[in-house]
Amino acid sequence: MSGLPAQTTVLIVGAGPTGLTLGISLRQQGVDCIIIDTLPAPLPWSRALGLHARTLEIFDALGVLDAVTARSLILKAVHVYGERGPLFSLDLTSLDAPHPHVLSCPQAEVELCLAARFTALGGMLIRGCELLDFRQSAAGVQARVRWAEAEHQLGAALMVGCDGASSRVRQILGISFDGVRYADHFLLADVDIDWPLARDATHGFLLAEGALIALPMPQGWRLVINQGAHDDLQPMPDLTPFRRRLALCLGEAPPLGEARWLSRFSIHRRLAGRYRSNRVLLAGDACHIQSPLGAQGMNTGIGDAFNLGWKLALYLRGIGGGALLDSYEQERRPVARQMLTAVDVLSRSSFTRTAPLRGVRDTVLRMVGNRPGFSSRLLRRASQLDIHYSGSPLVGASASMVTQRRPAGPAPGARVPDALLSPVGEGPPVRLHGCLREARFQLLIQLPPHPDHATVLTLYALATRLPEDFDGLLGVQVIAAGEWPAELQDLTRSAFILWQDSQGAFQARFGEGGHLWLVRPDGHLAYRAPLADADHLLMWLNAALRRRSNASAASIGSQ
Known part of the structure; x- marks a missing residue:
């Protein structure tokens, strides 16, 4: 440089x-x-x-x-053990997500x-x-x-x-x-271990004397143990405390290689x-x-x-x-x-x-392990798939959607789920998430099975209006319920990206009928409305994406 x-x-x-x-x-x-x-x-x-x-x-x-x-290294499970054996297991591959695992x-x-x-x-x-x-x-x-x-x-x-x-x-x-700051101190070691524990899962041992967490790495394992005030807090740790804790967990300590990294730390x-x-x-x-x-x-x-x-x-x-x-x-x-x-x-x-x-704790873990629904919710939260921004000023819905009780599909602020879509014409199915990679807003127009005259007029009006008003800020993708309607063949020459929900995967996650789904650049839903409320969406877009004269100090505020 x-x-x-x-x-x-x-x-x-x-x-x-x-x-x-x-x-x-x-x-x-x-x-x-x-x-x-x-x-x-x-x-x-x-x-x-x-x-x-x-x-x-x-x-x-x-x-x-x-x-x-x-x-x-792909991890597919979490296993937790107590003093009397297994307490709880979590199957990471059960996630309804494109990548159902932890790396x-x-x-x-x-x-x-x-x-x-x-x-x-x-x-x-x-x-x-x-x-x-x-x-x-x-x-x-x-x-x-x-x-x-x-x-x-x-x-x-x-x-x-x-x-x-x-x-x-x-x-x-x-x-x-x-x-x-937590009262306990912690020791960490990245080390090779010769033992039979599965390398596609993390393992936690929760004992009266303390815990041991074992995490597989692409090379070797990471071990983490906690130490109380009564433990030897020598300034330069070695593997001795790990061997003691391993012996408590397994009956005897397995052979350990030379540590690639040893560290003592506190948790805040x-x-x-x-x-x-x-x-x-x-x-x-x-x-x-x-x-x-x-x-x-x-x-x-x-x-x-x-x-x-x-x-x-x-x-x-x-x-x-x-x-x-x-x-x-x-x-x-x-x-x-x-x-x-x-x-x-x-x-x-x-x-x-x-x-x-x-x-x-042990009773709760056993109970959770016996309730698949609870485990599923826990897994989604830990995987950060359930993060939502429902209270944000940047998300909303048309009035007709707000009055509905538990409408199908993602709520405003939620992460948009994935689904397989087929292109109109030739080509293999693709994932919806792959269609949302561009760092801009994407409007998903979901068509009803048999579009009526009003739906056709709405679509052509949007095809004219949206590129003019939001050029470069907004992509538009139209999703037909099944085969592409013959009455909308002219749209194949528009700037819209066209899809067919051939397998019903989109409908299964977003519900039936005609809808408008505005997706933010981060993959969370910004706005939802029935297709008949297209004018409400346009008003919301004008308010959210209206250009200001400049990004001046006057507009930035003084937070």
């Missing part, structure tokens, strides 16, 4: 999974951005491991899923794949670059950084702090990071007081940290970035103003709060040493 640019559109601080995901999302939408990171090179340690089903959908949209999968992939490998994709898209990643401070003005953000043994000024329209739990960006903004549960201060936003661990149980932290940070990327891109095009940026915190902070609560319950129950609490 010949020198540090003086200006960019979005400055991202932190080259972890959150910052890199945000960078890819912005580059896919043509937004100029720079990622800086204090470290001169990526950390070599594995760190976070698990990638859930919703994150795999995001990676598919970002164009990195194949690269990440090639470096991963075990060391964070270092995830970052490698994301960084390669970001730079391939023209993004600039600058390592060994430390953020010293910054100031905001009506014109943007001016950051002072240290790079190549010199101080530089780097200007941007917006800045996002993805710089981890000790976020320098958050500290400069003076945003609180409230929470607690913390949440940032806010996610935005005018032109500067926070994402990932800069906003929330939690226990590693359940593998929620990295996945939640990636979800933050995927939610934020399209909003920044629209704002920079003069759409939405400060209210659009405000929606990021309104949608994602409740997700983090719920995640922190769930992981806190999981961690405290897993690591408790109190006999009555252990008894209650």
Whole structure:
């Protein structure tokens, strides 16, 4: 690199999974951005491991899923054992999702794949670059950084702090990071083990003396144990505590290879007081940290970035103003709060040493294991497929839909389910999610089995109106119930993408009849209406995607 640019559109601080995901999302939408990171090179340690089903959908949209999968181990189950044997098992393959499993992939490998994709898209990643401070003005953000043994000024329209739990960006903004630290300490070891436990599942042993979590990795296993105040907290840990805990769990400790990584750590549960201060936003661990149980932290940070990327891109095009940026915190902070609560319950129950609490925990786990419906809901929540933004100002429905009781199909704010569709004409079936990868809104027009005259008129009116009013911001896809109607053959020459629900998969997930489904760039439903309420959808689109004169300080607000 010949020198540090003086200006960019979005400055991202932190080259972890959150910052890199945000960078890819912005580059896919043509937004100029720079990622800086204090470290001169990526950390070599594995760190976070698990990638859930919703994150795999995001990676598919970002164009990195194949690269990440090639470096991963597929996990299909979770097994939990107590002092008297098995307590609970969870079949990950039972998920109704395109990727019904968890990928075990060391964070270092995830970052490698994301960084390669970001730079391939023209993004600039600058390592060994430390953020010293910054100031905001009506014109943007001016950051002072240290790079190549010199101080530089780097200007941007917006800045996002993805710089981890000790976020320098958050500290400069003076945003609180409230929470607690757990009393227990934890030891982690990445090591080879010669034992019969299945390598396509994670295993948890919950004993009176403490817990042992065993997670398969593409190379070897990760072991995590908890230690109380009475345990030997030597500053330089070795494998002795792991051998003791393994012997308690299995009767005798299996042979262990030399540890590739040994670490002692404490667990915090913390949440940032806010996610935005005018032109500067926070994402990932800069906003929330939690226990590693359940593998929620990295996945939640990636979800933050995927939610934020399209909003920044629209704002920079003069759409939405400060209210659009405000929606990021309104949608994602409740997700983090719920995640922190769930992981806190999981961690405290897993690591408790109190006999009555252990008894209650074991009883609950056995009960959950015997109730498939409850296990299914638990699995969907852990996989982050059930995240929704129902209270967001960016989602809605026509009045006729609001008055219906439990209408079929996804609710506004929910993740749009997947379904197989057949192209009109030649070609194999494709997945709906594959049709939504483009980083813009997509309107799905679901036709009734036998379109009447009013339906035909509505379709042709939309074919004329939508490209004129929302060129470049909105894609339109029409889905016929079965074979493509002969009376709509002229639409095959329109800009619309046409599909046939030949197998009834779309109808099974979205219901029957004619409907309008507006999907956001992040795959969540923005708006739903009957096909007869097309005028209501147009009004909603005009309000949501109306261009403003510019993305000025006046429109950004002062949050």
